[in-house]
Each structure stands twice: as C-alpha cells, then as structure tokens.
Amino acid sequence: MKNCKRIAVVAAGTLLAGCASPQRNAELSSFDPDAGYRFDTLSSPKNSDELLVILTFSGGGTRAAALSYGVAQQLKATIIEAEGETRSLLDEVDVISSVSGGSFTSAYYGLFGDRLFKDFEERVLKRNIQDELIWLVLAPWNWIRLASPTFSRSDLAAEYYAEQFFEHQTFGDLIQRDRRPFIIINAADMTMGSPFEFTQDQFDLLYSDLASVPVGRAVAASSAFPLLLSPVAMKNWNSTGHDGFVEPLWIDPALKDGPELGHRFQDARQARSYSDVSQGRHFIHLLDGGVVDILGLRPVLRAASTTDGGWSMMRQINMERVDRVVVIVVNATTAPDTAWDKEEKTPGLLDVAIATANGLLGTSAFFVAAQQRDQLYQYQQSAASRRDCEMLLRQRKCEDATIPGGAIHPVDWHVIHVGFDRIAGHDRKETRRYFQNLPTSLKLPDEDVDCLRRAGASLLTESKTYSALVEALHGSVNALVQPSELDACRPE
Amino acid sequence: MEHVIVRYPKRRVVNLRGEETGYTNRVFRVRSGTHTFNLGEPRDYRPKWRRVNVTGTTPVSPMEVTFEEL
Numbered sequence: 001m002k003n004c005k006r007i008a009v010v011a012a013g014t015l016l017a018g019c020a021s022p023q024r025n026a027e028l029s030s031f032d033p034d035a036g037y038r039f040d041t042l043s044s045p046k047n048s049d050e051l052l053v054i055l056t057f058s059g060g061g062t063r064a065a066a067l068s069y070g071v072a073q074q075l076k077a078t079i080i081e082a083e084g085e086t087r088s089l090l091d092e093v094d095v096i097s098s099v100s101g102g103s104f105t106s107a108y109y110g111l112f113g114d115r116l117f118k119d120f121e122e123r124v125l126k127r128n129i130q131d132e133l134i135w136l137v138l139a140p141w142n143w144i145r146l147a148s149p150t151f152s153r154s155d156l157a158a159e160y161y162a163e164q165f166f167e168h169q170t171f172g173d174l175i176q177r178d179r180r181p182f183i184i185i186n187a188a189d190m191t192m193g194s195p196f197e198f199t200q201d202q203f204d205l206l207y208s209d210l211a212s213v214p215v216g217r218a219v220a221a222s223s224a225f226p227l228l229l230s231p232v233a234m235k236n237w238n239s240t241g242h243d244g245f246v247e248p249l250w251i252d253p254a255l256k257d258g259p260e261l262g263h264r265f266q267d268a269r270q271a272r273s274y275s276d277v278s279q280g281r282h283f284i285h286l287l288d289g290g291v292v293d294i295l296g297l298r299p300v301l302r303a304a305s306t307t308d309g310g311w312s313m314m315r316q317i318n319m320e321r322v323d324r325v326v327v328i329v330v331n332a333t334t335a336p337d338t339a340w341d342k343e344e345k346t347p348g349l350l351d352v353a354i355a356t357a358n359g360l361l362g363t364s365a366f367f368v369a370a371q372q373r374d375q376l377y378q379y380q381q382s383a384a385s386r387r388d389c390e391m392l393l394r395q396r397k398c399e400d401a402t403i404p405g406g407a408i409h410p411v412d413w414h415v416i417h418v419g420f421d422r423i424a425g426h427d428r429k430e431t432r433r434y435f436q437n438l439p440t441s442l443k444l445p446d447e448d449v450d451c452l453r454r455a456g457a458s459l460l461t462e463s464k465t466y467s468a469l470v471e472a473l474h475g476s477v478n479a480l481v482q483p484s485e486l487d488a489c490r491p492e
Numbered sequence: 493m494e495h496v497i498v499r500y501p502k503r504r505v506v507n508l509r510g511e512e513t514g515y516t517n518r519v520f521r522v523r524s525g526t527h528t529f530n531l532g533e534p535r536d537y538r539p540k541w542r543r544v545n546v547t548g549t550t551p552v553s554p555m556e557v558t559f560e561e562l
Contacts, residue, residue, distance in 0.1 A: 248509075249509035249510070249528070250508075250509060250527075253525065253526035253527070253528075253543075254525055254526070256526065257525045257526050257545070261523075261524050261525045261547075264523050264524065264525050305493060305523060306522075306523040307508055307511065307513050307522050307523065308523060309509075309511075314521055314522075314523075315511065315512070315513055317521070318513055318514040318515075318520035318521060319505075319512055319513070319514065319515075320515070375493075378493050379493075381551070382493065382495065382521070382551040383551070385550070385551045385552060386519070386551045386552055389552045403552055404497060404554075404556075405497040405517065405518055405519035405554060406517070406518050406519065408519050408520075408551065409518075
C-alpha cells in the first residue's frame with residue numbers, strides 16, 4: 001500500500017513536471033512593421049530630436065547595475081538647455097542598450113522612469129538576489145517544475161525578477177508608456193553566437209508579439225550567465241513558415257552579395273535562420289548577452305553603420321535630423337588580481353575556466369570599443385575629407401570648385417567612457433585596484449554598492465569629454481560626488 | 493560605409509526599401525552592398541527604382557544614381 005502511494009506521488013509529480021512550462025512569447029495577431037516596441041514608434045515630447053543621447057550599460061552583475069545607476073543619478077543632476085527649456089540630461093536620453101547586470105537598471109528606468117531614484121537601490125541593488133535565487137531552486141515546491149525539461153532555473157529567475165522588481169510588467173506596458181528612452185535589452189542567440197535584442201524588429205523575425213513578453217523575462221535572458229543559469233527559450237512562431245510574415249527587403253540581396261560584405265551578410269544569415277524551414281529552429285535558446293557583447297555596444301554600432309531596418313542612426317543623420325550624437329559607454333568590466341604567476345603550481349580547472357571567460361569577455365570588449373572608435377573616425381573623416389578637398393582645390397586657384405552633393409550634414413560626436421580603467425594616476429592605484437577586484441555577483445555588500453554608485457557619478461563628471469559636452473549644451477554639471485569621496489573606496 | 497548621391501532635378505526624399513534614407517542631390521551614407529533606391533510618391537520619375545551594388549566609394553567620389561523627371 002505504501003509503495004502504491006509512493007508510485008502515485010512520483011507519477012503525479014512526473015505528470016506535473018511534464019506540464020510545467022514558463023510563460024511563452026505569443027504569436028503575432030497580424031504583421032505590422034510600424035507597430036510594437038520600436039525606436040520609431042516611441043514619441044519624444046520632452047526630448048529634442050537634434051540631440052541624440054545613447055547610453056550603453058555593460059554586464060557585471062550588481063557591480064554593473066550599481067555603476068550604471070550612479071551614471072543615471074549624475075545625468076539627472078546635469079542641467080542643460082534644449083529647445084529653449086532647461087532639462088536634465090537624463091530626460092534627453094533616447095536609447096539605452098544594456099547587457100546582463102546593466103539590464104536591471106535600464107529595464108527599471110524604462111518601466112518606472114524617475115522612480116528609479118526612489119526605490120531601486122533598496123529594492124534591487126542592496127538585495128541579496130543571488131541567495132534568494134538559490135533558495136528558490138532549493139525550495140521543494142519548485143523541484144517538480146525544475147524536473148521538467150521545459151522549465152529551467154532561468155525561468156524561475158524570470159518569474160522572480162518579474163514579481164520582485166518589475167511588477168509583472170511586459171513590453172506591452174513599455175509601449176503604453178510611449179516615451180523614450182528606447183530600451184534595448186540584449187541577450188545572445190546560443191546557436192548563431194550572435195546578439196539577440198528584445199525589440200519588435202527582432203521578434204518580427206519569430207512572428208511573435210514582444211508586447212506579450214514580461215520585462216523580467218528579457219532581463220533573465222540577458223543575464224543568463226552560462227553554466228550558472230540555464231538558457232531562456234523563446235518560441236519561434238515562424239520556424240515552419242508563416243503566411244503573414246513579410247521578410248525585411250534588405251535580407252535577400254545581402255545574402256546574395258555574399259560573405260565578402262562581412263557584418264551585413266552575417267546579420268542577414270542570422271535574420272533568415274528564424275524563418276528558414278530547413279533549419280527547424282522551433283525554439284530560440286538565449287544566453288547572457290555579455291557572451292557576444294559585454295559592453296552592449298553592438299546595437300549602437302549597427303545603428304550607426306546601416307540603414308537596413310530597425311533603429312538606424314545612419315538614417316537619422318542622412319535625413320539631417322540629428323546635429324549632435326552623445327554615446328556614454330558605462331563599462332563595469334574588471335581586471336582582478338590573480339596569484340597564478342606567483343608560483344609554479346599548475347592552475348586548477350576553475351582557474352582556467354575563469355581565465356578563459358575573462359579573456360573572452362575582455363577581448364570582446366576591446367574589439368567592440370575599437371570598432372566604435374573606427375566608426376566614429378569614419379564619420380568624422382568622411383565629412384572632413386570633402387571639406388578639405390574643396391579647400392585644396394580653392395587654394396590651387398579653382399575658386400569656384402565644389403564637389404557634387406554639397407557638404408555632408410555635420411554632426412558633433414561625443415563619446416564618453418565610464419570605467420574603472422579611467423581612475424588614473426599612481427596615487428589612485430589602490431582605488432582602481434579596489435574596483436577592479438569587485439566580484440561579478442548578484443549580491444554585494446551595501447558599502448560596495450555605495451562606492452559603485454559614487455564611481456558612476458564621479459567618473460562621468462571627471463571626463464573632459466563630458467565637461468565639453470555640457471558646456472556645448474549651455475548646461476551645468478552639478479557634480480554629486482567629488483573625486484576625493486571616491487578615493488575613500490580602497491581595499492581593506 | 494559607402495557614399496551615394498541620387499540625382500534628380502528637384503529636392504526629394506530618397507527611399508531605400510520604402511524607408512526614408514536621404515535627400516536627392518545630397519551625399520548620404522549607406523552600408524556596402526546591394527540597395528534598391530526610389531523616390532517614393534509622387535511617381536513622377538523613371539525608372540521606378542534602381543537596384544545598385546554600392547561598394548568602393550569614397551566621400552569625394554560617391555556612387556551616383558540618377559532618376560529622370562517625367
């Protein structure tokens with residue numbers, strides 16, 4: 001009899017586990033490339049179009065969330081003049097692209113606006129999220145769900161984030177808010193090894209309605225660090241083809257042009273993979289966005305280098321709608337001390353895994369940042385070379401010389417990097433060392449969070465490019481933190 | 493990054509796959525590769541569209557794409 005009961009319990013548990021599944025992204029009711037969560041569909045009543053302000057928040061757990069929060073606080077305190085009004089620079093932010101830990105801050109600000117400064121610190125930053133997630137996994141009532149092959153630890157994290165931080169709000173709620181900044185939460189497509197953005201432009205390719213997706217689920221995907229958390233699955237409603245689907249028109253010619261065109265071909269190959277029936281990609285498994293872009297910069301690079309669908313900064317510039325572009329890169333990556341080279345002993349498996357991960361992330365950050373510098377240089381060069389060429393012709397006695405096409409619409413660029421490597425100088429070595437040794441974790445002591453918040457504000461105002469920007473905007477910085485306050489943060 | 497100038501007797505918006513991308517007789521930028529240009533509405537130009545592989549341009553020697561007024 002006892003055995004029968006046990007068998008019945010196990011059978012019921014197995015059945016229940018089989019039924020457990022996370023909240024899936026819904027199918028589109030109809031295809032409309034002008035609706036849904038896209039840059040162009042959000043209005044900007046208190047945000048001038050001529051000034052385009054973009055923030056990128058890197059990965060790095062609570063360390064990244066707190067550093068980006070400090071930057072947001074300082075932007076809020078910075079007052080500028082725009083369209084004859086005085087505004088905070090934060091009100092002028094048009095886009096925030098974020099990865100992993102940085103996505104907690106961007107999503108919270110996107111949903112709740114200035115409420116970020118009232119409760120984010122207590123509600124998220126100073127919370128031991130890591131232990132709470134572990135307890136959820138260990139809780140017996142979750143064992144049955146976790147035993148299901150379709151319900152993972154990240155699904156549990158997604159539910160927890162949605163309930164505890166984001167009040168079950170979805171991208172539909174972000175659409176309802178109808179205001180910038182446009183929040184791009186970035187994950188990584190595990191099969192393609194490429195970025196996956198939580199935007200309707202991306203979800204069109206899955207014939208899915210992003211409005212149905214809880215923001216907490218996007219943050220869970222963006223921060224699903226390999227091995228510690230499992231991938232997050234999105235249902236691809238387009239994997240067997242869909243009558244209503246209209247493939248963006250740039251994809252076919254880009255594929256025909258071939259791989260010689262590099263990024264464009266790669267983007268097209270990824271985009272086609274979702275609707276390619278032969279690939280049968282019924283579910284798209286997503287990992288931490290930091291795996292392919294730790295800085296969250298790739299959507300910005302793409303927007304600046306293409307007019308192919310989605311948010312395109314290049315199109316805005318071509319249409320002469322933008323006069324000034326500001327990109328603030330908040331980089332919470334670290335360079336921890338290691339003891340490996342101090343002794344002959346061979347480093348263990350865990351050390352090798354950590355070194356590999358740090359190496360890959362560091363290399364990715366370096367190359368993406370270098371790509372951004374090259375791109376900026378190309379923009380400046382293309383405008384300057386036309387101007388210089390005309391000047392040269394005039395100097396050579398061709399006084400009426402003009403190059404066909406007029407001057408290229410001039411754009412002022414301000415690229416500002418906020419990162420621990422900017423804590424410069426020998427006398428600040430210990431401060432820099434303190435920040436560069438903070439762990440990547442979803443729990444940090446309150447003092448570390450306070451130091452990170454101060455670092456975000458201080459490193460922004462210490463930037464000469466930032467000072468020049470604020471001056472150009474006839475504004476005032478109103479520094480919240482003095483560098484000396486930051487220097488109080490040192491290893492114990 | 494490539495540079496294009498679309499020739500037409502009047503100032504018009506240039507479309508790439510139906511999206512506004514620049515103005516006629518002004519240099520603008522596109523990504524390397526094949527693009528389909530037209531001038532949208534009204535359709536008082538010919539041809540109806542031009543499909544061009546834009547590569548190897550420089551800021552001082554943009555690719556020229558010409559439409560005639562009808």
